[in-house]
Amino acid sequence: MQAKHAYLNTRLNLLSGWMKRTDLNRQLIRKADARPDDLLSQAGLPQIFSGLLSQPDEFDRQLHQLFLHEVTLLLRATTGALREFVIQWLRQYELLNIKTVLRARAYGEPIDSTRITLLDIGGYASLSAETLLAAEDVNEIFRVLEHYNYAGLAQKARRNYQEQQNIFDLEAMIDRQYFVDLMQHFQFLDPAHKKALQPLLGMQLDRVNLLWLLRYRLNYGMDTSHIYYLLAPTGRWLDKAVLMTLLHQDTMEEMLQQLPPAWHKTVAGKQQLTRLENAADQLLQNYYMGLFRRSPDSVVRLVCYLWLRQHQLKQVAIIIKGRELGLESSMISDAAGLEDQDQAGSNPGGELNLARAG
16 A cells, blocks of 8 residues: 555656646746747647647647546556546546537537537546437437436436426536535545545535535526535535525625635635636635645645646646637636636645735
8 A cells, every 4th residue: 555655646746747837827828929839848748739739629639638648647556445536536527528418419409519529538438429429319318328327317317307497407416416426435435535635625515516506596596495406515614504604695795705714715805706716716726736745645645636737737728729819818817717826825734824925
């Protein structure tokens, strides 16, 4: 076991060279008139990406493949429940494909245009994209899912769709079930790993529930009981009592005032959901980056790395697409969530320090 953790830490150290430059994504935006080959290399991207700068869709697909390759390398250093937990975490990509096909079938979109939007997840797929695409309608997709690893999800999805007849609601239920299943896998981890990972995963669940709650209530006007049903398992600071308190407020400002101090300091004054989401992401980024650099626990570092690398590559994809579209730097920065770069921090004790940096 000791050797496995040493091997995992070695793998993580080799892959994390891009973390040495915290301003890389900002530099990618600022050097709009230059070939950013060197910056891409420093961001941990192979040379092939330099030739894809004018093809943002292909650039995005290659980023996805790069990430899966890195996860595969890390999985070689894991076994048992930890390996299964990481594979379950990766299920988010297959669920994205399932939701895409469900939406396409519900709205009668062409198969070919749907096919090119699906993610290639290789050996991590439990069913092929073509199997999904062969289903003629929403109900047939449910029948297909029952024959793979999604029997429980298919039953709940069918019941939801029969009751609501609403694709958005169906997708929200699928998103919720993903986190329910992830936390079930979490329960099988070694007790020491569970204790160490609880605050990290709790932060992710806090973020998800806060954003979902605000969006469902303010953007879609859903009723309180239905919103609560669609939320993920409770996280670190946003427990059931806090979530219910938020649901009984009438405005976004009132909701934010009721947040626990850690989250209130992070999102106070953010009156747009996109800005609030960016602030929440920056909080997690700084927290995870601090833990990755300080923690001797390879499992903690692994979970931090997965979130950090996924987040960084998403930002790179947004920046490259914005550059190709000729958008102003400020617009790209806003879309990539970089305007709150220095508004959250982490202290050596691993707890959140939400004072404004500098």
